[in-house]
Amino acid sequence: MHPLLFHVGxxxxxxxxxxIALGFVCAVQIIQYLAKKSSLDAERVQDLVFSTLVxxxxxxxxxxxxxxxxxxxxxxxxxxxxxxxxxxxxxxxxLAIPYVVWFAKRYRLPIWRLGDALLPGLTVAHAFGRLGxxxxxxxxxxxxxxxxxxxLNSELVDPEFRGIHLHPTQLYESAALFVLFAALLLIFRRRxxxxxxxxxxFMAYPIIRSIVELYRGDTIRGFVIxxxxxxxxxISLLVFVxxxxxxxxxxxxxxxx
Numbered sequence: 001m002h003p004l005l006f007h008v009g010x011x012x013x014x015x016x017x018x019x020i021a022l023g024f025v026c027a028v029q030i031i032q033y034l035a036k037k038s039s040l041d042a043e044r045v046q047d048l049v050f051s052t053l054v055x056x057x058x059x060x061x062x063x064x065x066x067x068x069x070x071x072x073x074x075x076x077x078x079x080x081x082x083x084x085x086x087x088x089x090x091x092x093x094x095l096a097i098p099y100v101v102w103f104a105k106r107y108r109l110p111i112w113r114l115g116d117a118l119l120p121g122l123t124v125a126h127a128f129g130r131l132g133x134x135x136x137x138x139x140x141x142x143x144x145x146x147x148x149x150x151x152l153n154s155e156l157v158d159p160e161f162r163g164i165h166l167h168p169t170q171l172y173e174s175a176a177l178f179v180l181f182a183a184l185l186l187i188f189r190r191r192x193x194x195x196x197x198x199x200x201x202f203m204a205y206p207i208i209r210s211i212v213e214l215y216r217g218d219t220i221r222g223f224v225i226x227x228x229x230x231x232x233x234x235i236s237l238l239v240f241v242x243x244x245x246x247x248x249x250x251x252x253x254x255x256x257x
Contacts, residue, residue, distance in 0.1 A: 003015055003016065003135055003136050003137065003154070005018050005135075014136075015132060015135035015136070016132035016133070016135055016136040017132070018132075019128045019129065019131050019132035019135065020125075020128065020129055020132050022128055023124060023125035023126070023127065023128025023129055023132075024053060024125055026121075026124050026125065026128065027049070027121035027122060027124050027125040028046070028049055028121070029121075030120055030121040030124060031045060031046075031049055031117055031118055031120075031121035032045070032046060034116070034117040034120060034121070034188065035117045037117075037188075038113045038114075038116065038117050039113075040109060040110075040113060040114060040117060041107075041109065044107050044109060045109070045114070045117065045118075048100065048103050048104075048109075048114075049118075049121075051099070051103070052096050052099060052100055052103075055095050055096050055099045056092035056093070056095060056096035057087070057092070058095060059091040059092045059093070059094045059095030059096060060087035060088055060089060060091040060092040061079070061087055061091070062091055062095075063088035063090065063091025063094070064087055064088045064091065065079055067088065067220050067221065067222060068220060087129070088221075089126065089129075089209075090232060090235050100114070100115075100118070110194070112193075112194035112195035112198065112250075113194045113195075115195060115197070115198030116188060116191065116194060116195065116196065116197035116198050118198075119184060119197055119198050119201040120181055120184040120185055120188065120197065122201075123177050123180050123181040123184060123201065123205075124177075124178075124181050126177050127173075127174045127177035127178045127181065128174075130170045130171075130173045130174035130177065131170065131171075131174050133170040134150075134168065134170035134171060134174075136154065136156065137152045137153070137154025137155075137156050137157055138154070138156045138218070139169060139170050139173075139216070139218060140152055140154075140156075140157055140161065140166050140167075140169060140170070140216070140217055140218055141166045141167025141168060141169035141170075141172075141215045141216055141217050142166065142167055142215055142216065142217035143161065143164050143165065143166055143167075143217065144165055144166060144167045145165065146165070146167075148168065149164075149165025149166055149167065149168070150165065150166055150168045151163060151164065151165060151166070152166060156218075157218075158217070158218070158219065161217055166217060167215040167216075167217070169212050169215050169216050169217075172212050172215065173208065173209070173212045176208045176212070177205075177208070180201070180204055180205065180208065183200070183204070184197050184200060184201060187200055192254075193250065193251075193254040195250050199243050199246060199247045199250065202239055202240070202242075202243035202246075203240055203243045203244060203247070205236075205239075206235075206236030206237065206239045206240040206243075207236075207240070209232055209233070209236045210232075210233045210236045210237070213230045213232050213233050213236075216230070
């Protein structure tokens with residue numbers, strides 16, 4: 001854990017917020033590059049990226065606040081302290097996807113090609129975000145006897161898990177996301193049809209998340225079936241099924257063109 005990175009004068013710079021910002025900067029550069037490669041309107045895409053960041057951030061924060069509703073009811077001022085950690089990833093797409101679809105239709109951007117340009121950048125931003133989770137002490141793992149386990153003493157960690165070795169689930173997911181990013185870039189260069197990169201992401205990430213969930217120890221994320229199926233695993237299952245169905249539809253659509 002290293003929640004506080006440094007100070008600028010009297011202003012604290014939190015590691016979580018810094019890594020989120022770094023991930024966003026990297027994502028913007030990647031998306032702009034891929035947008036140009038895809039013959040998309042780079043200026044429109046840049047506008048979309050910045051506005052989607054705000055929409056997705058709000059969605060991710062809202063869902064997190066709902067998971068700790070009683071705490072934030074007693075401490076409403078804490079809702080705004082996003083730089084200290086506290087985002088639920090799936091809450092972001094919940095608002096961002098409808099917004100991106102609306103934006104694409106509004107400005108006549110080809111949605112499949114647009115998705116292929118956006119998702120690699122999103123993957124990198126997410127990977128940096130998970131490193132931020134490690135620094136903040138959230139999204140932690142279950143106890144482990146392995147030597148690579150990490151010790152977290154954050155207030156975000158359940159008391160019974162403090163001071164003992166835990167699975168570094170933040171690192172598991174971050175590493176997997178960086179690998180996924182490399183795979184998406186490779187697919188982008190060799191794609192057989194528009195939308196292949198986007199649909200690969202929406203099938204691959206749910207698998208990554210579901211596996212990582214097996215080692216997560218934070219009960220705040222909730223369960224659909226207590227101790228068996230977490231909320232994130234349930235959402236991952238739905239996302240995978242929908243993405244697979246859309247892939248079948250897209251393959252038929254491409255075949256008929």
